[in-house]
Amino acid sequence: MENTCMIKKYLNEVLSIPSPTGYTKEILEYLKKEIGSMNVDYKVGNKGMLIATIEGEDNNKATTLSAHIDTLGAIVKEVKGNGRLSVSQLGGYMMNTVEGENCLIHTREGKKYEGTLQTIKPSVHIHANDARELPRECKNYEIVIDEEVFTKDDVQKLGIEVGDIVSFDTRTRITESNFVKSRYLDDKASVSALLTVMRNIKENNIKLKNTVNFYFSNYEEVGHGSSSFIPNNTTEFIAVDMGCPGDGQNSTEYDVCICAKDSNGPYDYELTNTLIEVCKKNSIGYKVDIYPSYGSDAAAALKAGMDAKFALIGPGVFASHGYERTHIKSIDQTIKLIINHIQK
Ligand SMILES: [Zn+2]
Structure with missing residues (x-):
């Protein structure tokens, strides 16, 4: 080859x-x-x-x-009352670089769940100015899990817990011109x-x-x-x-x-x-x-x-x-x- x-x-x-x-x-x-x-x-x-x-x-x-x-990646810091997850960063990166990114939550039992990392004010139709001005700090982000969960209990029933690993979609693309774009x-x-x-x-x-x-x-x-x-x-x-x-x-x-x-x-x-x-x-x-x-x-x-x-x-x-x-x-x-x- x-x-x-x-x-x-x-x-x-x-x-x-x-x-x-x-x-x-x-x-x-x-x-x-x-x-x-x-x-x-x-x-x-x-x-x-x-x-x-x-x-x-x-x-x-x-x-x-x-x-x-x-x-780089993240780890679940808290299972929140609203059925979402707050995270702690693994490695040093700007939070805005993973804003809106798809992710996987890896449970300790080996299950994988899909989700998206969003800010806590993700919609301009609801939060108008707040959404734009919200400081891009880790505490202002949460994972929205792609499961029908509404409470902390719902999330824990899936087997998701504090300390679970979060990996982000790499969005890997190799262009015709031989550029490689990826996390x-x-x-x-x-x-x-x-x-x-x-x-x-x-x-x-x-x-x-x-x-x-x-x-x-x-x-x-x-x-x-x-x-x-x-x-x-x-x-x-x-x-x-x-x-x-x-x-x-x-x-x-x-x-x-x-x-x-x-x-x-x-x-x-x-x-x-x-x-x-x-x-x-x-x-x-x-x-x-x-x-x-x-x-x-x-x-x-x-x-x-x-x-x-x-x-x-x-x-x-x-x-x-x-x-x-x-x-x-x-x-x-x-x-x-x-x-x-x-x-x-
Ligand atoms: Zn390196």
């Missing part, structure tokens, strides 16, 4: 599986099946992360590449990139310099993604996560974005240089950038005591943590950088 087709296939599959942070079991099962079908060894940590390993010529040194399978391209664009890299290595029998670990972390959105379970032979850790194109930024939706500094400080100078050199040598479109309000899985690993060089690369994602957009080119350039960096 050609890379563009493979990227699209993975995007569609991975984006269709709800995985708000703290609720990643279903996508973990998908990864186990997919990676198993490539005949790649993997192990699953107690916390629910997965590490797949392909050995290289030198097994004493490893490049560990991470991408996170968890996304949660952060970081499922990179998850798709890593799966494509793995398939490429296996199908084209690409020989690797060092051993490569593919770390699929599951708590990145709340800060402790890859804070444990990092293989001991890791000498370099590359977080594969979204770049930030926008006003004043150097990143684009077409290149691989290489981050020189984010909220936690600079990335490793030498490893960042090496990655830039790989791009130059192989005519890979790249942009170096600084992210003013950003933390990655590399920081989670470092804060937990990892001793390795560390970098951050990934596709440029516009309107991050909102209704996001990137271009297939950006994912493709990310894949090319990874393959050229790790191959012998």
Whole structure:
């Protein structure tokens, strides 16, 4: 399969599986099946992360590449007297980005119910000015469940309770012009990139310099993604996560974005240089950038005591943590950088 087709296939599959942070079991099962079908060894940590390993010529040194399978979402905070649900946010996003969005409520018994996230004053015909001026704060939103429920008791009879997970419709669209529009391209664009890299290595029998670990972390959105379970032979850790194109930024939706500094400080100078050199040598479109309000899985690993060089690369994602957009080119350039960096 050609890379563009493979990227699209993975995007569609991975984006269709709800995985708000703290609720990643279903996508973990998908990864186990997919990676198993490539005949790649993997192990699953107690916390629910997965590490797949392909050995290289030198097994004493490893490049560990991470991408996170968890996304933003919500959790039921209160079953209200009016038969609706108030929520608490999972991860950091503006509430208006999910206003009017369809969602699923996942009960602890494994049932799924449909609903819509609305403000508490959702109709201009009823609330006129109030509806427009209502502060877009979490407390002013509620889920209207698509069941005939009118009281708290009605809702609880369905099995819906405080602490149930809420996932939002991703509204995934891949246009004829190869733009990808969806929620949660952060970081499922990179998850798709890593799966494509793995398939490429296996199908084209690409020989690797060092051993490569593919770390699929599951708590990145709340800060402790890859804070444990990092293989001991890791000498370099590359977080594969979204770049930030926008006003004043150097990143684009077409290149691989290489981050020189984010909220936690600079990335490793030498490893960042090496990655830039790989791009130059192989005519890979790249942009170096600084992210003013950003933390990655590399920081989670470092804060937990990892001793390795560390970098951050990934596709440029516009309107991050909102209704996001990137271009297939950006994912493709990310894949090319990874393959050229790790191959012998
Ligand atoms: Zn991310």
